[in-house]
Amino acid sequence: MTTLLGISGSLRKASTNTLLMRNAAAIFNADTFIEGDINLPLYNGDLEAAEGVPASVQTLADQIAAADAVIIATPEYNKALSGSLKNALDWVSRTKGAPWSGKPVAIMSAAAGRAGGERSQYSLRHAMTAFRPDILQGPEIMLANSSNEFDDNGKLTGEVYIKNLTALMDALKARI
DSSP states (O other): OOEEEEEESOOOTTOHHHHHHHHHHHHHTOSEEEEOOOOOOOOOHHHHHHHOSOHHHHHHHHHHHHOSEEEEEOOOBTTBOOHHHHHHHHHHTTSSSOTTTTOEEEEEEEOSSTTTTHHHHHHHHHHHGGGOOEEOOOSOEEETTGGGSBOTTSOBOOHHHHHHHHHHHHHHHHTO
């Protein structure tokens, strides 16, 4: 039985990154798919010292640790990963057990621009280096003009994107 964790770097309800993550999960077809919640309090060392790691952060860290693999769909905000995703990485780094270590991770992005979130992926890879996950190098999924790439039911429509997303999910399965 495989467990796949999906993390969308966007908190918006109508996020194309969340749609992309869900399409990837459907292609992966794990026995169990969990969507991680990164709507966490801002990291604050004083808060951590006074109250410890928030339960919502520990839940996310436990989900990462328990998953066989993780997919992360990151938007691009000002040429980098979203603040909410970076905050989640910062918080999880404060938990015990190094949940990211050796974990197979597939990264993808959806963005309004023509580069499809290329810089967000680069900054996400950089931010995760210290955690030592097993980040797949490709195929790269950078969904450009993302608001026009899904049908009314949230299904990805571009054949090339579907082909590459399928190849990425097959590569992720092979890492388990």
